[in-house]
Amino acid sequence: MNTLIPNEYCLGPASQIPIGEGREFLIGETKIAVFRSRNGGVYATQPLCPHRAGPLVDGLMGGNILACPLHAWKFDLSTGQPVLGDCGLTTYPARMTEEGDIWVEVA
Amino acid sequence: MNTKQKLVVIGNGMAGARTVEEILARGGADQFEIVMFGDEPYGNYNRILLSNVLNGSQDAKEIFLNPLEWYAENNINLHAGVRISEIDRAAKCVIDTNGAVTSYDKLIIATGSRAFVPPVQGLMNEDGTDKHGVYVFRTIDDCHKIAGYATKCARAAVIGGGLLGLEAARGLINYGVEVHVVHLGSHLMENQLDAQAGAILRNTMEKMGVHVHLGKSTSAILGDDSVTGLAFKDGEELACDMVVISAGIRPNSEIGRECGMTVERAIVTDDQMRSVDDPDIFVVGECAQHRGRVYGLVAPLWEQGRVLADVLTGANPKAEYHGSKLATKLKVMGVELASMGVTEPQYPTDEVLHFAEPKRGIYKKLIVRDDQLIGAILLGDASKAAPLMQHFDHGTNLPDDRTSLLFDLGLPPASTSLLEMPDATQICNCNGVSKGQIRKCVEGGKRSLKMVMESTRAGMGCGSCKALVKDVVEWVCDGKVEEDPSVHYYVPGVPLPKPELVAAIKEQNLKSVSAIFDTLAGGVEEVGSKMALSSLLSTVWGADYAEERDARFINDRVHANIQKDGTFSVVPQIKGGVTTADQLRKIADAADKYNVPMVKVTGGQRIDLVGVRKEDLPKMWKDLGMPSGHAYGKSFRTVKTCIGTELCRFGVGDSTALGIAIESRFAGIESPGKMKLATAGCPRNCSEAMVKDVGAVAVEGGKWEIYIGGAAGAHVRKGDLLCVCESHEEVLMIIGRFMQYYRENAKWLERTYGFVPRVGLDKIRDVVVNDSEGIAARLDAAMQKSVDDYVDPWLEAEQPVSPNQFITTLPMVTA
Numbered sequence: 057m058n059t060l061i062p063n064e065y066c067l068g069p070a071s072q073i074p075i076g077e078g079r080e081f082l083i084g085e086t087k088i089a090v091f092r093s094r095n096g097g098v099y100a101t102q103p104l105c106p107h108r109a110g111p112l113v114d115g116l117m118g119g120n121i122l123a124c125p126l127h128a129w130k131f132d133l134s135t136g137q138p139v140l141g142d143c144g145l146t147t148y149p150a151r152m153t154e155e156g157d158i159w160v161e162v163a
Numbered sequence: 164m165n166t167k168q169k170l171v172v173i174g175n176g177m178a179g180a181r182t183v184e185e186i187l188a189r190g191g192a193d194q195f196e197i198v199m200f201g202d203e204p205y206g207n208y209n210r211i212l213l214s215n216v217l218n219g220s221q222d223a224k225e226i227f228l229n230p231l232e233w234y235a236e237n238n239i240n241l242h243a244g245v246r247i248s249e250i251d252r253a254a255k256c257v258i259d260t261n262g263a264v265t266s267y268d269k270l271i272i273a274t275g276s277r278a279f280v281p282p283v284q285g286l287m288n289e290d291g292t293d294k295h296g297v298y299v300f301r302t303i304d305d306c307h308k309i310a311g312y313a314t315k316c317a318r319a320a321v322i323g324g325g326l327l328g329l330e331a332a333r334g335l336i337n338y339g340v341e342v343h344v345v346h347l348g349s350h351l352m353e354n355q356l357d358a359q360a361g362a363i364l365r366n367t368m369e370k371m372g373v374h375v376h377l378g379k380s381t382s383a384i385l386g387d388d389s390v391t392g393l394a395f396k397d398g399e400e401l402a403c404d405m406v407v408i409s410a411g412i413r414p415n416s417e418i419g420r421e422c423g424m425t426v427e428r429a430i431v432t433d434d435q436m437r438s439v440d441d442p443d444i445f446v447v448g449e450c451a452q453h454r455g456r457v458y459g460l461v462a463p464l465w466e467q468g469r470v471l472a473d474v475l476t477g478a479n480p481k482a483e484y485h486g487s488k489l490a491t492k493l494k495v496m497g498v499e500l501a502s503m504g505v506t507e508p509q510y511p512t513d514e515v516l517h518f519a520e521p522k523r524g525i526y527k528k529l530i531v532r533d534d535q536l537i538g539a540i541l542l543g544d545a546s547k548a549a550p551l552m553q554h555f556d557h558g559t560n561l562p563d564d565r566t567s568l569l570f571d572l573g574l575p576p577a578s579t580s581l582l583e584m585p586d587a588t589q590i591c592n593c594n595g596v597s598k599g600q601i602r603k604c605v606e607g608g609k610r611s612l613k614m615v616m617e618s619t620r621a622g623m624g625c626g627s628c629k630a631l632v633k634d635v636v637e638w639v640c641d642g643k644v645e646e647d648p649s650v651h652y653y654v655p656g657v658p659l660p661k662p663e664l665v666a667a668i669k670e671q672n673l674k675s676v677s678a679i680f681d682t683l684a685g686g687v688e689e690v691g692s693k694m695a696l697s698s699l700l701s702t703v704w705g706a707d708y709a710e711e712r713d714a715r716f717i718n719d720r721v722h723a724n725i726q727k728d729g730t731f732s733v734v735p736q737i738k739g740g741v742t743t744a745d746q747l748r749k750i751a752d753a754a755d756k757y758n759v760p761m762v763k764v765t766g767g768q769r770i771d772l773v774g775v776r777k778e779d780l781p782k783m784w785k786d787l788g789m790p791s792g793h794a795y796g797k798s799f800r801t802v803k804t805c806i807g808t809e810l811c812r813f814g815v816g817d818s819t820a821l822g823i824a825i826e827s828r829f830a831g832i833e834s835p836g837k838m839k840l841a842t843a844g845c846p847r848n849c850s851e852a853m854v855k856d857v858g859a860v861a862v863e864g865g866k867w868e869i870y871i872g873g874a875a876g877a878h879v880r881k882g883d884l885l886c887v888c889e890s891h892e893e894v895l896m897i898i899g900r901f902m903q904y905y906r907e908n909a910k911w912l913e914r915t916y917g918f919v920p921r922v923g924l925d926k927i928r929d930v931v932v933n934d935s936e937g938i939a940a941r942l943d944a945a946m947q948k949s950v951d952d953y954v955d956p957w958l959e960a961e962q963p964v965s966p967n968q969f970i971t972t973l974p975m976v977t978a
Contacts, residue, residue: 074965074967115717
């Protein structure tokens with residue numbers, strides 16, 4: 057399935073990411089974090105926690121809430137808003153195709 | 164058209180306004196048209212804080228609870244400055260001093276009380292005008308008048324050495340006046356203190372420059388037109404140029420008596436705060452007498468207001484007030500005081516605990532009956548007031564170790580009391596949260612420990628300050644802490660305490676974390692619960708646990724400890740701290756091959772390769788050929804040992820052999836908190852076994868003392884002696900049984916230093932050593948199953964369990 061959205065990139069099959077976890081991807085020179093929640097969501101955000109640069113893909117997910125592995129700052133992955141902490145995350149539109157590929161739009 | 168009933172409230176003080184707030188909170192605005200009458204021309208203010216207004220620490224504006232706008236916003240017709248002089252019960256109306264009549268359907272009398280002025284001569288001038296310089300201390304206007312006059316005075320006398328009198332004295336000192344307290348009784352504050360405490364308080368006050376005269380009955384106020392002194396019945400006189408009378412309060416109950424209601428010490432009510440004479444009239448606050456008692460403190464008044472509102476609005480027509488236990492915590496002249504219940508024992512069998520340190524002005528006394536607290540005085544140091552008040556309010560059984568009620572022994576000392584502690588003091592040293600930040604958070608409406616912790620992050624680092632955070636929250640809430648029900652749950656996301664949760668897991672055969680969320684939490688996956696549930700399932704099911712790796716913390720997904728830069732640390736198992744040249748060579752080679760930036764000897768006698776990339780973890784494990792040392796999980800960690808009998812000239816037991824045996828058996832066993840162990844070959848304790856979760860110390864005769872509940876990390880605690888074992892085999896059995904009991908009964912993240920004192924050493928010894936509950940064999944079998952089911956996680960090097968388990972960054976596929 058092709059796309060007409062500019063700056064949207066295919067990351068390949070969703071199966072690269074275990075359900076309920078995240079993995080970090082490189083798009084050009086940009087690193088992004090991509091997550092699959094147990095309730096079917098796909099989310100893409102900046103890769104490092106704004107607090108102390110913890111690797112967000114190593115965090116724990118509960119629904120669309122992510123807790124950073126270093127100091128448990130929490131974020132809503134769907135909006136990037138902080139749940140516990142002072143500042144939020146940059147998010148990127150992400151989707152999964154019917155074929156099971158993940159696409160992310162990086163401006 | 165108007166179908167609402169008319170509710171008239173006489174009195175706009177703390178009781179009246181609070182009760183109306185309670186009525187509004189129950190939807191009372193839809194049922195009642197509310198009319199209030201207040202003597203004072205203001206909204207409602209916090210009378211308790213008047214002493215702060217007098218001493219200048221607060222402005223009068225700051226103590227208002229409900230400003231005039233509040234009444235308008237809530238459609239309350241407030242007549243401020245209008246006094247009701249009469250109730251006509253037959254016609255169901257009230258009449259004010261101007262003769263205006265207001266009818267009612269329901270009436271609340273909340274007239275409060277007034278200052279009691281003892282009968283002395285010379286209160287007024289002979290011509291009946293007020294004598295200059297004579298005041299009572301009861302209202303905002305009184306405060307302003309006293310403050311205004313005090314600036315012109317050199318010496319003031321306060322009649323009355325009770326709480327209010329001392330507050331007035333404290334206020335007056337700030338105006339540079341020489342203050343004398345004149346008290347009829349034989350010691351200060353008889354309602355709250357016994358004689359010894361009263362003497363200590365007197366001493367403290369005199370050091371502050373307040374002169375105290377006890378056993379003095381004032382017969383006259385001297386002076387024409389203006390005060391010049393006091394005369395006493397014993398013939399002595401005291402020169403002064405102002406007098407503040409603070410000799411107690413009297414209920415304003417005349418209005419009830421005049422309309423034929425039953426009045427004894429105050430207007431008599433039933434358990435629903437209803438007049439015993441008239442079903443349409445309620446009475447609340449200091450003018451009410453309930454079961455023979457009249458209360459002058461604020462907490463009972465709030466309880467009464469809630470009951471009254473429940474009954475009046477029909478929110479709970481059966482609500483009843485059953486009286487209040489009196490407990491207060493306050494500062495008298497800057498001295499902390501907490502007082503509860505009785506001040507003296509009532510029966511010969513009542514137990515009295517006493518501690519006095521007059522030099523520092525400290526006095527503590529507890530009165531205990533049948534293991535319950537019935538009275539307490541804490542003067543000069545009220546740091547233990549919060550737990551004592553809880554015992555007093557709830558009638559809970561006191562711990563056998565009574566000293567812990569009076570002192571913090573073996574805990575980090577609360578060096579300054581919360582009242583004294585400046586706002587800037589850092590409470591949470593991990594996240595840098597000050598007392599002031601916590602206070603603001605509570606004042607902003609977050610009134611439970613959990614909400615405050617989540618909002619400020621206080622207590623969410625190492626957790627060792629959690630008790631102090633709780634104390635601050637309780638202190639700011641002044642006993643009105645909202646308890647979050649989730650504190651009783653094992654994990655916040657599943658509403659069950661641990662025993663019920665375990666039972667549900669077993670009964671419903673729940674083997675995965677997602678199955679628990681689906682079955683017991685309405686399908687809502689809660690991020691803060693996953694780790695704990697993973698660990699619990701592993702404990703319950705062993706190898707039958709259906710692990711979902713996403714429910715594990717990253718450390719347990721990749722079996723290494725994440726570092727601040729996202730790299731990991733690798734700690735291979737070195738049983739009992741005993742290694743070989745071959746192992747060291749492999750470790751050195753791995754450090755070279757993977758460019759490990761730091762090689763560190765750990766506190767647990769292992770070697771830590773710090774700064775390893777995620778990709779290198781499986782390769783390094785294979786190269787090392789050593790099992791995981793589990794230096795990352797909530798599990799059995801390590802056994803620190805001393806050299807023991809091997810070569811040490813003091814050793815009496817083979818601590819290295821025992822340590823290796825323990826570590827071989829229990830490696831990697833998961834638990835609610837980590838378990839760090841040690842064995843020592845003699846009581847010199849070089850391996851620090853007495854401050855470990857479990858420690859074994861060799862004593863002469865081939866025996867081992869077993870210590871549990873020790874700690875030397877965020878919290879320091881000497882372990883408790885559980886028992887003495889005769890052999891290594893017995894040590895393995897007993898500590899295995901204890902660890903299993905801990906695994907089954909501890910709260911999530913509760914280390915043994917919290918678990919052992921919470922459950923009690925005697926109870927644990929009964930279960931683990933004496934098998935008092937007949938569960939020893941089951942505990943042993945459960946531990947044996949966990950041991951049998953254990954698999955070294957580093958074997959995942961050969962076979963990763965999830966896609967890209969050890970990849971840091973995935974490249975983009977190009978189409």
